[in-house]
Amino acid sequence: MNFDFSEEQQMVRDSIARFVQDDYDWDTRKAIVGSERGMSRDNWQLFAELGWLSIPFAEVHGGFGGNIVDLSVVMEELGKGLVVEPYFPTVVLFGGLIKRAGSEAQQAEWLPRIIGGEVLGAFAYVERQSRFALNDCQTTATRSGDGLVLNGEKVVVFNGEQADNLVVMARTSGGQSDHEGLSLFIVDASAAGVEKMSYPMMDGQRVANITLKDVAVSAECLLGEEGGALAVVDAMTDEAIIALAAEAVGIMSVLNAKTLEYTKTREQFGVAIGSYQALQHRLVDTMMAYEQSKSLLFRALCEYKQDPAMAAETIHALKVLIDRNGKHVFGEAIQMHGGMGMTDELDIGHYAKRLMMINTTFGDATYHRNRYIETAYAA
C-alpha cells in the first residue's frame, strides 16, 4: 500500500505548477478569458511541447501511456491555476472517446493530432431535455446512401466555440430514452449544416449550442459500434469524473490555503480574525472537507487503476462528496474573505464558479447519490 506519486508524476506536477506560477498569473488569465477566443493557442502549443496533451494516450500513437493517476495529477495542477485552455473537453472527452472507440485508422488519424496540439475537440452530448441522462437523445443519424445524415441540437457543448472537430452522439435507432441505438460520429465543426451559437460561462469557458441540420457524414465518421455508444460514453465518463474530481481537489486546496492565509493577516478588533475560535473550528472543517475529498479521490484512483469496474460505486460517491465539500469550501472561503470575497477582482469567486461547473458536469450530488443508491441498494 502506498499513496506516493512516482518521480515522473512529480515532474509533470512541478512543470504545470511552474507554468501556472510563471506564465499564468491572475492578470494573464483574465486577459486570456477576455480575449476573442477565450483561450491562448500559444499556451496550447506549449502544452503540446511539454507533453501534457499526450498523457492519457498510448505510446504507439505518440502518447505518454499514462494511467488515471497521471491524468489526475495534470487535472489537479490545472485546477490550481484555473487554466481555461480546453484540456478537459479536448483531451479527456474528445480524445477519451476516440482512444476507447476509435478504429486503428481513426486513432492513428486523430490521436497524434490531439497530442500535437493541432486539433481542438469537443463532445456534443447534452440536449435541452436531457439534463444528466446520457441516454436521453433526440438527435438522429439516418442512413442516406453510403453515409448518414445528422439532425438535432446539442446544448452547452464544452469548448463548442473553439473546437475544430466534434464527437456527436446521435440516435441511429430506438426511442428517445433507449439505452441501445446510440452512436457516435466524428464531425467537422465547419461542415455544412453545423451551426454554432457561442456564449461564455461563469467559469471562463466558452461553450456553444450546436444545431445539426442535415449534416452529411460518411460511414467512416462512425466512432465505435453503431448503436452501442452508451457503454463507451459511460466508460469515458467514469474517467472524466475522476479527472474533474482531481481538478476540484486542486481548487479546494488553493481556496483553503488562501483563506487560511487571509485569516492570519486580516485584522479586526485589533487582532487577526484567525485568532477567533469561531473561525478556527470552521477552518478545521474546511481542511477536513478537503482531506476527505482527497482520500475519496485516492480511493477512486487506486480502484480504477486495478479495474475500472471496481471503482463504479466510488465514482458516484466521489461526485457526491466533491459537490458537497466543494460548496462547503468555497462558501467558507467567500464568507471569511468578507466583502472582498464578493468581488470579481479577487480570484476566490472564480475558483468558486469553476467548482460549481465541475459539480454539475456529468451529474450533481443529487443525481449521483441516486445512482449510488441504485447500484448499492438494489433489492
Add this chain to the structure above:
Amino acid sequence: MDTAYSPEDLAFRDEVRGFFEEAYTPELRARMRSNHKEGFEEWQRKLYEKGWVAPNWPAEFGGTGWTATQKYIYETERSLAGIPNVIPFGLVMVANVIMAYGTDEQKEYFLPRILKSEDWWCQGYSEPGSGSDLASLKTKAERDGDDFIINGAKIWTTYAQYADWIFCLVRTDNSGKKQEGITFILIDMKTEGIKVNPIISIDNHHSLNEVEFNNVRVPAKNVVGEIGKGWTVAKALLAHERTGIAGVADVKRAVRVIKEVAAKEENGGQRLMDDPGFQQRLADIEVELMALEFTELRTLATQAAGGFPGPESSLLKIKGTELQQATQEMLMEIAAYYQGVLPVDLDPDALGHEFATDARLSYMYGRAATIYGGSNEVQKNIIAKYVLGLE
C-alpha cells in the same frame, strides 16, 4: 498510488478469516457480553497464543511486525466477524508509552504481562475539575524518599472496577506553567488508600468510575519518562488513543447491520430499506465512510513510514466519531418503539424485536465518543494550532 492486495496479502486475509471463524465461537461471544472481564481476557489470551494480540507493537516487543496493509486487513476482518476490539488501556495505550519512554525494567516487567492480559489496566487522566483542560489536573504526588505519596481523584475511569493497574497523570510540581510539573506514573490498584466509586452512565451500565487516592504510596521507579515531563508522554498516548477511536472498520460493520435490519423492518408494507429518505441518509453516511477509510489508510501508510501518529489522528477521531453516532442514530430509528426497551430477561421472540437493546446501548454510550480522548472541540483546537498554525 496503489492499494492492490498481493497474493501474500490475500493468503493472509484467508488465514485471518479462518482463525476468527474457528476461535471466536458463539459461546465465547456470549461470555464476552455477559461477563466482560473474563470474556475479554479469554479472547485476548487466544489472540496472544496466536501471536496477534498486538498488531501495532514492534516485533521486538512481541508485536506482529505486520505491514500497514496487513494491519488494515486484520482490522477489516475483525470488524466483518463482529469481534470487538481488544481493551485498549493496556495493549494500545500504556504499552506504547512504556515502549517509547519506559526503563528497561519497566519494559521487561510490564510488556509481557500486557501481552498475556495478566493485568487489567485503566486510565487516570480526567479529574472532577479537569476535563478538556487536562493540564489543569491537581492530583498531587509528593516525594517521600523512594516513593511518591499521592492524593486526589480521577474520574470517568473506564473499568477501574476490574483494574489491576492504573496509569495516571499526577502533579509533582506547581511552580511553573501548568503543562510543566506533570508526571506519568503507574499505580497498583491494590495499594492501600485507593477507593473506586461506581458511576452509572446514561446507558444504565456500570463502566465508569471515580477513583480516589488518599495517601497512596507509589514507588518512584513507577514513573514513566522523566519526572515533570508527563505532558509529553500524555500527548503521545492521546494520539494513539485517537487513532483507535475512529473505529472505521466498526462503522463499516454498523452500516452492514443497518442494511440487514432495515431490510427486515416494514412500515405500512414498505421495507424501510426501500424508503428513499432512509436510503439517502444511509448513502450520505457511506460516502463519508468510503472517504474516511482511505483517510485512515493514508494515516497508516504515514505511520508505517515514520512512527508516532501526528495531529492527523485528530481528523480521524472527529470524523470517525461523527460517523459512529450517525450509524447509532439510524439503528435507534430502525428499532422505533423498541429503542426504549431497558435490559430485560425477555428473549427477542417474547419481546417482538431483536436488536433494540444493542441499539440503545451503543447509541447511549456512543454519546461519549465525541467527548472522550479529548472532546471533538478540543481536537479542532489541536488541528487549528498544530496543523493550520492558527494562534
